[in-house]
Amino acid sequence: MKLVVLGAGESGVGTAILGKQQGYNVFVSDKGIIANKYKQVLLNNNISFEEEKHTESIIFDADVVMKSPGIPDAIPLIKALKQKSISIISEIEFASKYTNGIIVGITGSNGKTTTTMLVNHILKKANLNVGMGGNIGDSFAKQVAMHNYDFHVLELSSFQLDGIERFKPHIAVITNITPDHLDRYNFKFENYVNSKFRITKNQTETDFLIYDFEDEVIANWFKNNKVKATLLPFSIKNKLEQGVYLEDNKIIIKYKKEEKIMSISSLALKGKHNTKNAMAAAMTASLLKVRKETIRESLEDFEGAEHRLENVLKINGVQYINDSKATNVNAAFYALDSMKSPTVWIVGGVDKGNDYLDLMPLVREKVKAIICLGVDNQKIVQTFFNVVDLVVETMGAEEAVKVAYKIAEKGDTVLLSPACASFDLFENYEDRGNKFKKAVREL
Incomplete structure (x- = not known):
């Protein structure tokens, strides 16, 4: 089987390593100059590559193409591959086939990095065998190739979700949806919204979708679309039948049973948006059977993401x-x-x-x-x-x-x-x- 990887950044090189490990004949092609650190990895792993060009005769010979998330669908090369019915997938789609670990996928216009880091922090504190990656840190594919994690906590961009077919997180989180990257979606907000919701498209009744109850864009999408996953919203304004909400400024989780987690005054990260991120992370950890004491301690001693306030x-x-x-x-x-x-x-x-x-x-x-x-x-x-x-x-x-x-x-x-x-x-x-x-x- 021939795997062609377009783009030699974090996701491309991770896919190349995993592809080689899984017995594919791998070729990496990058239209720009490949960064030195990635070039060394390709050389060390004896993976053939080209830079500053795309040789179409080699690329069109592929059985499957992994397109890096930064490459738009609209370029002629991608259109030509589609016309030839060559399968084009994203790195997270490719990597998910080769892990038995439980996947937590987190997307949204804002807050996804902080929420991903919070979930990872809680699961690590609970001594679970967890890796964090995707749009942050190591690529998912590299994680799958190098480690045998029981849990993968992945930050997922809309671009990464655009290229999935069967990828299915056990727990999906949508922090919020506001206009972003519209230049990649024909300046149509609904296209971008649909991309975000791809995170739940393969989920079943035994999976979970955690989302912001107050987000109007999300609420409107639900009016016209059905989801199979169990819905667990979080809200800072409303008491919920099921999900996470505030009562007397305390975070309450309600799913099968009701649990008081902590007062929001002792959260390490301040601000309404961070309270929401903490609620989403707490709900995720609770579903993964983490003790509420561990959740509380983790949310109290978390240090924020670099470059975020x-x-x-x-x-x-x-x-x-x-x-x-x-x-x-x-x-x-x-x-x-x-x-x-x-x-x-x-x-x-x-x-x-x-x-x-x-x-x-x-x-x-x-x-x-x-x-x-x-x-x-x-x-x-x-x-x-x-x-x-x-x-x-x-x-x-x-x-x-x-x-x-x-x-x-x-x-x-x-x-x-x-x-x-x-x-x-x-x-x-x-x-x-x-x-x-x-x-x-x-x-």
Whole structure:
């Protein structure tokens, strides 16, 4: 069997390793230059590859093609493969065939990384044999190849879910759905929503779907679509027949029996959105028979994700916060909503069809100055120049931080929460966050 892997990043190289281990004849093709660390892995494993081109004669000879999530369906090569009826799958589809471990799949526009890390943290504390991966850390395929985990906790993007056929998590979590990546979905929100719900498409009555009860997009989808899985919503406003809810500011889990887990005041992560993430994680762990004491301890001592509302330093009474992972408007909304002091907001990058008007009330209330960090800031400037006294355009993290340092006064916050992708000026959101932190430390 010939397996062709398109894209030699984390998921591509993981698939290549697993494919070789499973006896496939593997060929890796990348249109760009393959990063050194991945090239070494391919060489060490004697896997044949090409870079800076796609040789169609070799690719069209495949029995199955694994397409990396970053490659759009719309490119001619993918269309040609479909015309030839060559099977195109995603890495998580390929890898799931080769593990007997229980899969927890977590998706959503925001909160999926934090929720994935929370679930992993709880299961580790419960001494379970667990691996965390997918869209975070190691690829699922690499995990399956290298370890024999009993549990896989996977953060899943819509792009990863687009390429599944039989992939089925025992527990699926949808944290929320807000417009994101619309450039990949013909600017149709419903296409993106349907992608997210693919996480439950193969689930049966013995599986579980955990979701935000208050999310209108999710609620509307349920009006027109049936799900086989057992539904376990979480809610911070409503008492539920079944699921997770708050009573007197305590997290209550109700499924078969009712359990008080803890007071939200002792959660390590603050903010409404983090309470929801904690509820989803608690429900997941409870289904996996983790003791409530372990769940509570884990949620009390968890340290947050890097680049997500991460306190960097306080300088001259000004707090600098790195929220580089806020790559869409809704994530920036959470960040601005949690600001308690006048804010100098660093925003911008690659716009994915953003509508900034949702942020208007928060910007009016909290933001004293906007610093644009991107190549094309026109939309941001046009939206906010009447609302904020000062809007400055910059072309790099260091410049943005220096401008912020001049503007911010004692008691203010400087918040990097870009609401955009980072690829115009940076490698990725981590690179953007790291450069921001370095610039702050060098002030």
